[in-house]
Amino acid sequence: MIDVARRANVALSTVSYAINGTRAISAPTRRRIQKAMEELGYEPNAIARGLVSKRTRIIALLFPTPERGMGVTEMEFVTGAAEAALERDHHLVLWPTELRNLRQLDRLTGQGLVDGAVVMEVRLDDERVDLLRQAGLPFSMIGRTSEPGSINYADIDFEQGARDAVAHLTALGHRSIGFLNHSPSAFTVGYGPTVRAADGFRRAAMDAGVEHFERLCGDNVAAGRAAFHELRAMALNLTALVVMNDHAIVGVMDALDEIGWRVPDDFSLVSIGSSTRVSEMMRPRLTTLEPQSSELGRLGVHMLIDELEFRGAEPPAPTQVLLPCRLVEGRSSGPVRQH
Amino acid sequence: MIDVARRANVALSTVSYAINGTRAISAPTRRRIQKAMEELGYEPNAIARGLVSKRTRIIALLFPTPERGMGVTEMEFVTGAAEAALERDHHLVLWPTELRNLRQLDRLTGQGLVDGAVVMEVRLDDERVDLLRQAGLPFSMIGRTSEPGSINYADIDFEQGARDAVAHLTALGHRSIGFLNHSPSAFTVGYGPTVRAADGFRRAAMDAGVEHFERLCGDNVAAGRAAFHELRAMALNLTALVVMNDHAIVGVMDALDEIGWRVPDDFSLVSIGSSTRVSEMMRPRLTTLEPQSSELGRLGVHMLIDELEFRGAEPPAPTQVLLPCRLVEGRSSGPVRQH
Structure with a gap:
């Protein structure tokens, strides 16, 4: 020295x-x-x-496996978080503790290994947040509870994303639009993106004065196929679908094939939350509201370390950021079909 | 106590x-x-x-971003590794250090934080392995160098996977089969799966006495499309393709559409290394040789901790495991077209 x-x-x-x-x-x-x-x-x-x-310069990333499975977006969260930690001379440990396993989380935080935590897959009402608060462990959220108070968070603005999807479709002349969401259980447990995107969709459709339909849907191909057929039976004028469910969207395409409709000539599809890597795998390539996943992981880590390194007399003001989704136009959305 | x-x-x-x-x-x-x-x-x-x-019960996962990008398979490695570490009462830290950044890796290992490391994205000749050896840090590999000696590793048996893909196609009557691999640069840097799958393909095709063609291909849709058209120009009897490149395969499907060929009626496709989650997103659903990604991440961690906890007088025998790929039949492969 x-x-x-x-x-x-x-x-x-x-x-x-x-x-x-x-x-x-x-x-x-x-x-x-x-x-x-x-x-x-x-x-x-x-x-x-x-x-x-009294500081270990180790922080934990809490990432329970989402019911919909780990995907490219989750990988980008994790990678962004790990890179940011390394840049700030911290280590990121992965705690893949399930949402309900509070006992395990309690045990881990009790070890004194980490200075703080970044919480992924946040529910509107999240017991892990209560536990971390009681334990006095600083933390930030990727996502947010319904009442985040002064907790630092970075979240994707799925509500605005859904509004942007509706705006994209109404500008193309669509006047009857459906929304295919994640599974009923994601809604029941209060998974924020599911609930907020549904709100955004509903409001945007009402503001635009267009006919709109909503449906929850399991995160798999078969559920997407069935959901489309059911939606169409009740929504005879439907010309477009906003989908927040990567796997269901494949089933929707199968269903469209079955009735001989082509995308986007006969029917338009817009995804919310698909990364470019995923939307490029679809044929035709999906129009998507892409989240800034890597940036979100980075932000979650930076705001936590900022808090840990804060040396002022007063507690720091909370950092709360909503990142917009970016509209990436593919070939799955087009002008409404003229009869 | x-x-x-x-x-x-x-x-x-x-x-x-x-x-x-x-x-x-x-x-x-x-x-x-x-x-x-x-x-x-x-x-x-x-x-x-x-x-x-003198033990921290912390181990590091070295995961450089692969040139092909992080995908579902990589996420499954990481998740499996994190779960196994937690089960063994260890913590897994992520070190997203790039392959060539040996200085950063040297700095990290010098901190004395971790008891050992699990190395991902292993090259046939990998400088990180030499560095860890010199530093005296125990480690295991997910993947393997060309001469792993007594280093513990768990790898996917891509050579056998390619053989299984060829066997699947020859059983369906195909007698002229192509192989679309990862990018030329993956080959140049000696990325094990790329090299070994090519070997397996070539030998299996020669053993079966079928006409065969090989091509390296960039990890993107446009490259896949171009590669297919070029392959077909030189291989007039081609009826099937084995593809080890998730993104190129989408371009191949585009190219098939352009010439009016349907999958699998006119042409068969078999993927090597796609997870079920990815192959289900393709239409038609891909036949794939699926790697046991989560199991591989788990194994890498378990064999490292076994070594760390070994208390015998003699050094433990190396644990070296090749996990087979599992053939998951989709709808992209079928009997050869009869002219």
């Missing part, structure tokens, strides 16, 4: 603060110290540092 | 060994101690335990 201080031309105590994170160091000074450490091949022992600073 | 020992009816030293992992404890005794700890709400402090035992 003496060598580092000399080389960086700072006081020994400044090096100590920089390593232990016990006091705020200006960014240029921190960079100088890091450069000197790198040049000297100096590497603080993680465990010893954790004991001294 | 006295309370735990009393409740579990074992010696105090036995509790200590069980917590610190410093000596082998029989499974029934370990379970009795764990039960007593749970009943008493006793939770050892992770950091203090790490200092005492």
Whole structure:
């Protein structure tokens, strides 16, 4: 440390603060110290540092397996979070604890290993959030509860995404639009995206004065196929569907084939939440409201570490961010069919 | 600890060994101690335990972003690994260090945080493996180098997978079969699955005495489309394609549409390495040789922890496992077209 201080031309105590994170160091000074450490091949022992600073520089990512299964979007959350942690000189541990397994989560937080947590797959009413609060462990959310209060969160604005999907379709002349959502159980447990996208769809359709229909649907091909046939039986003028369910959308395409309708000439499809990697696999390529998944994972980690490193007298103001979805036009949506 | 020992009816030293992992404890005794700890709400402090035992019970997962992008299969590796670590009372940290960033990997291993590492995206000749060996850090591989020696690994048997794909097609009467592989750069850097699947394909086709063609192909739709047209120009009798490239396969389907060929009536497709979740998204649903991705992630972690916990006098025998792919028949392969 003496060598580092000399080389960086700072006081020994400044090096100590920089390593232990016990006091705020200006960014240029921190960079100088890091450069000197790198040049000297100096590497603080993680465990010893954790004991001294009362900080381990380890944070946990809570990622229960969603009922709909792990997909590309979830992988992007995780990768973005891991990269951000590494950039901030922290380690990200994965805790794949199921939503209901509060006992396991309680056990893990009780070990004193992590300085904080990033919570994925947040429910509108989420017991894990209560548990972390009671344990006094700082955390941020990817997603948000119905009343997030002063908890830091980054979420995808699925409500606006659904509005954008409706706007895209009404601009193409569609006047009877359906919405195919995730499974009934996702709705029952209060999975935020499911509930908020449905709200956004309903309001946008009402504002635009178009006929609209909604349906929950299991996260699989067969359910999507059946759901489409049922929807069409009750919605005779239906010309377009907004779908928040990657697997059901394949079933919808099968059903359209069965009745001889082509996409987008006879019927339009817009996905909410599909990543470009997934929408490109569909034929025709899907029009999608793509979430910024990697950015969301990064943000969740950054806001947590910002909180952990905050040194002000007052508690920091909460950081709460809604990231918009980006409309990526594929070949699954087009002008309404003229009869 | 006295309370735990009393409740579990074992010696105090036995509790200590069980917590610190410093000596082998029989499974029934370990379970009795764990039960007593749970009943008493006793939770050892992770950091203090790490200092005492010289073990942190933290292991790292090295997962560079593959050039082809992160997909469902990679997510399954990670999830399986995280679950296995949790079951074995270890923590899994994610190190998303790029393949060539040896300096970062050196810095991370130098921190003394982890007891060992699981390496993903292994190249036939992998500098990270040399670095970990020199650093004396125990590790296992998901995948394998060309000469793994005594390093523990779990890999997918892509060579046999390619053979199974060819056998499936020849049984359906196909006598002229192509193989569409990953990108030329994956081949150049020596990405194991790319090289080994090509070997398996070539040998199986030669053994079966069928005409065969091979082509490397970028991991995107446009490359797949172009590759199919080029292949067909030189292979006039081609009736089937084995594809190890999720994104190219979509382009192949586009190309087949363009020439008016239907799958599987006019042309058969078999994927190697697609998970069921991906193959179900394709229309028609793909026949795939599905890797056991989650199991592979689990195995990588278990064999590493087995090594870390080994207490014998001699070094343990290496654990080296090749997991077969499972043939999942979809609707993309069928009997050869009769002219």
